[in-house]
Structure formats: structure tokens, C-alpha cells
């Protein structure tokens with residue numbers, strides 16, 4: 001497998017530097033990219049850097065381990081560090097490039113770290129230092145929302161295993177040095193029928209192709225086929241039969257990552273949109289002065305603050321306990337808030353939103369917040385299952401410690 005391509009530094013001095021001086025002049029990527037600060041490791045990247053290039057830059061700067069407690073992946077996620085990395089990537093890179101990083105940081109790497117042995121340790125080391133990327137291959141050729149119907153199978157014998165099947169729409173496929181593959185070792189839907197296998201991309205029988213998606217090409221998204229790929233049993237990650245419990249545990253962190261990234265993305269787009277509106281002349285004033293536009297914008301501010309509050313409230317539950325209900329809440333909120341805010345902003349940009357690389361493109365990419373890693377409908381089902389518990393919790397006062405001691409929520413308002 002070839003080394004990852006180096007970061008593109010060819011136009012490092014010309015990107016992301018322009019303050020807008022005329023209405024609509026900052027439409028590139030929603031006009032929203034800000035110069036990276038000194039510590040992101042991404043300063044030299046061009047705006048169209050691929051996910052693999054961004055990953056290599058973060059790794060070379062030694063920043064990837066900041067997503068984990070004390071820099072140690074097996075000690076769990078550090079939500080603050082993860083949020084910083086995602087915000088840094090979002091401020092500098094495209095949505096596909098940040099997706100590429102998010103899947104690896106939040107889910108693929110922590111899942112891989114549940115394994116042991118030389119193959120696992122080597123891949124962990126190479127990916128955490130940005131010298132390689134790792135793909136998380138759960139979605140099968142069957143409906144992604146019907147995970148237990150997946151067909152990719154692993155046949156286990158005493159000394160080896162054989163993987164056969166295929167995965168579709170997997171980020172990092174075209175660059176990955178290895179695939180973490182969810183496969184069934186037994187027929188049927190029972191939750192103990194699945195296991196994770198680490199499949200090197202250069203193993204005989206592995207074939208990849210890019211997905212037909214201009215919108216997400218730079219995430220390396222693609223399809224992969226496993227044609228009787230034979231490996232030794234050291235490539236089983238976690239224990240046989242623990243595939244789905246491990247997936248549930250670690251997809252929870254991807255849901256937290258989605259909420260944290262969603263806040264950063266919405267903030268960035270809202271800031272650029274406000275700037276655009278304030279510069280767009282309308283009559284004697286600007287678009288920003290029109291009450292209907294201000295109110296529409298303010299509604300977006302409310303939604304983003306709601307998402308941020310949920311991330312603040314539920315982040316620790318996900319990071320420390322992989323709480324599925326907290327994760328579902330975050331995913332459902334991000335999956336509706338991000339498309340809403342970006343849709344509103346895109347509309348307010350008028351024709352300028354359709355500039356190449358502009359807000360309408362970002363809006364289309366951000367629709368993935370409601371689909372990737374589990375469609376919104378699926379997590380809403382999880383929440384409906386917990387309706388009684390949630391309603392019970394809502395009946396309890398949620399006074400914050402810093403509120404004045406004399407203040408009480410009126411009983412009727414609870």
C-alpha cells in the first residue's frame with residue numbers, strides 16, 4: 001500500500017486570507033473559512049485538500065491523539081480535544097475532508113483499539129501518526145439502516161479466517177491502508193452473530209473503487225469488495241461475537257462528534273452569512289436590516305445554541321459511558337439542526353449561494369448529518385423506545401448550580 005500523499009502546499013499563501021470587500025465576494029465555500037491558528041497543523045493545506053491530506057497534516061503535527069484522554073486512545077475520548085480537532089478541520093477544510101477525520105477519530109480508531117496483537121498495534125500506530133488512513137466498513141450492499149441484514153461474511157477455522165462480501169459508501173476507501181470490516185460469522189440477525197475483522201487494503205482479493213459522488217470524492221468515499229480474502233486469526237478485532245455491541249458503543253461517539261462538528265459548522269456558516277447580509281445593499285440599508293431576515297437568522301442562532309447545550313449536557317454521558325440514549329439525542333438534534341441552519345443560510349445568500357464551492361454545495365454535503373452513521377429516523381426510534389424515561393426525567397427540576405439560590409422554576413412550569 002503506498003504512503004499517503006503529502007499535503008498540498010502549492011497555494012498555501014493564497015487561500016483563506018481574503019476579508020470580503022464587496023458584497024458576495026466571499027462566496028468560496030460559503031465564504032466562511034478563516035485562517036487557521038498557529039496550532040492546528042493545517043495551516044499549509046489548500047482549501048480543497050482531501051481528507052487523507054488533512055489527516056496526514058494533523059498526524060504530522062502530532063495532534064490526532066488530542067482527541068483522547070491524556071493522549072492515550074485506550075483511555076477514552078476527550079470531548080474537548082475532539083471538538084477542537086473537528087473545529088480546526090472545519091475552519092480550514094471541506095466537509096468531506098472533515099468527515100474523513102471524524103469517522104476515524106470518533107469510531108474507527110477507538111474500535112480498533114479494542115483489539116490487540118501486532119497487526120492491530122501497527123495499524124493503530126501508523127494511523128494515529130497520520131501515515132495511513134483507516135476505513136470503518138459497516139454499511140453493506142444491503143440497506144445501511146438494516147444493519148443486521150448485512151451479508152459480508154467471515155468464515156473462521158482453527159488458524160485462519162476468510163472474508164467475502166462487499167461494503168458500499170465507506171469514507172476513506174480510496175486511501176485506506178486497512179478496513180475495519182463488520183462481518184457475520186453466523187447466519188441470522190442475533191446480535192452475537194457479528195465480528196470485526198481488520199483487512200489490509202493490499203490483501204489478495206480486496207478491490208476498491210470510488211463512489212460516484214463529486215460531492216464527497218475528497219473524503220475518499222468508495223465501495224470495497226472482498227473476494228475470499230484469507231487472513232490469520234490475529235486480524236479479529238475484539239472478541240468473536242462482539243461486533244454489534246462494540247459498534248453500538250463506538251458509533252455513540254461518532255454521534256457526539258457529529259453534534260460537536262455541527263455546532264462548529266453552523267457557527268462558521270452563520271458568521272459568513274451575517275457578513276454577506278450586512279454587505280448586501282438593499283434600498284437605503286442592507287439585507288441585514290430587514291426584520292424578517294434578522295428574525296430568520298435569529299431562529300438559526302436559537303437552533304445552534306440548542307445543539308450546543310445538548311452537546312454540553314450529553315457529551316460526558318457519551319464520552320464516559322457510551323450512553324446510547326444520549327448519543328441518539330445528539331444525533332437526532334444534529335441531523336435536523338444542521339440541515340435546517342444551512343438551508344436557511346443558503347436561501348439568504350440568493351443567487352450567490354450557487355457559486356461553485358458556495359453555500360448551496362455545502363448545504364447539499366451537510367445533508368449527510370441526517371443520514372450518515374444512522375439516519376435520523378433510526379435514532380428517533382431509539383428515543384421513542386425511551387419515551388417513559390425521558391418524560392420522567394423532564395418532570396424533575398433541572399436547576400443549574402450557578403443559578404441564584406432564591407430562584408425556583410414555578411411548579412406549573414415543570
Ligand SMILES: Cc1cc2nc3c(=O)[nH]c(=O)nc-3n(C[C@H](O)[C@H](O)[C@H](O)COP(=O)(O)OP(=O)(O)OC[C@H]3O[C@@H](n4cnc5c(N)ncnc54)[C@H](O)[C@@H]3O)c2cc1C
Pocket residue numbers: 103135136137138139142143144145146168169170171172216219221368371372373374375377378
Ligand atoms: C459520504 C458518505 C460517507 C459514508 N461513510 C461511511 C463509513 O465510513 N462507514 C460506513 O459504514 N458507512 C458509511 N456511509 C454509509 C451511511 O452510514 C449510510 O448511508 C447510512 O447508514 C444509511 O444507510 P443507507 O444509505 O443504506 O440508507 P437506506 O437504508 O437505504 O435508507 C434510506 C432512507 O430510508 C429511510 N429509512 C430507512 N430505514 C428507516 C426506518 N426504519 N424508519 C424510517 N425511515 C427509514 C431513511 O430516510 C433513510 O435515509 C457513508 C455514506 C455516505 C453518503
